Amino acid sequence: MKSGYDPTTAALAAVEAAQRAMQKEEEIGDEALSGDWEFKIVRASMGKFRKREEFENLLTEEAEFGWVLLEKLDDSRVRFKRHIKERSRDRMAGSERDPYRSIYGWAAYRRGVRIVLGVTLLLISLMVIGFYFLFR
Numbered sequence: 001m002k003s004g005y006d007p008t009t010a011a012l013a014a015v016e017a018a019q020r021a022m023q024k025e026e027e028i029g030d031e032a033l034s035g036d037w038e039f040k041i042v043r044a045s046m047g048k049f050r051k052r053e054e055f056e057n058l059l060t061e062e063a064e065f066g067w068v069l070l071e072k073l074d075d076s077r078v079r080f081k082r083h084i085k086e087r088s089r090d091r092m093a094g095s096e097r098d099p100y101r102s103i104y105g106w107a108a109y110r111r112g113v114r115i116v117l118g119v120t121l122l123l124i125s126l127m128v129i130g131f132y133f134l135f136r
Helices: 007-026 052-063 084-092 108-134
Strands: 037-043 068-074 077-083
Touching: 037 084, 052 068, 052 077, 077 084
Parallel strands: none
Antiparallel strands: 037 077, 068 077
């Protein structure tokens, strides 16, 4: 007899609830959008903004383009705002950085490439060792 409790369904529901909570937290009210302001959220992986040096580096880099800290949502997400008049800094900063970037540090795809390369090298190493013992 089944108990009716499915741990997979419960885990999926918890993940969906957490995602909805994050989306709600990141929403900006209508009164803020009515002004001449731009907003963005910069994300980093693995709680990078927990480190004071990384957080201060982010603030310095974003200030070059006129972005001002609005709030630190958590150790991986920071919300910025700037007045639309600050867009003129985008050309004057002369940086190769994107003033509208939303990812700080290694992008997720880069980490994925590193993982795939690591697994590939591991498999090749295991094959070489296997052939060595098999054909010696």
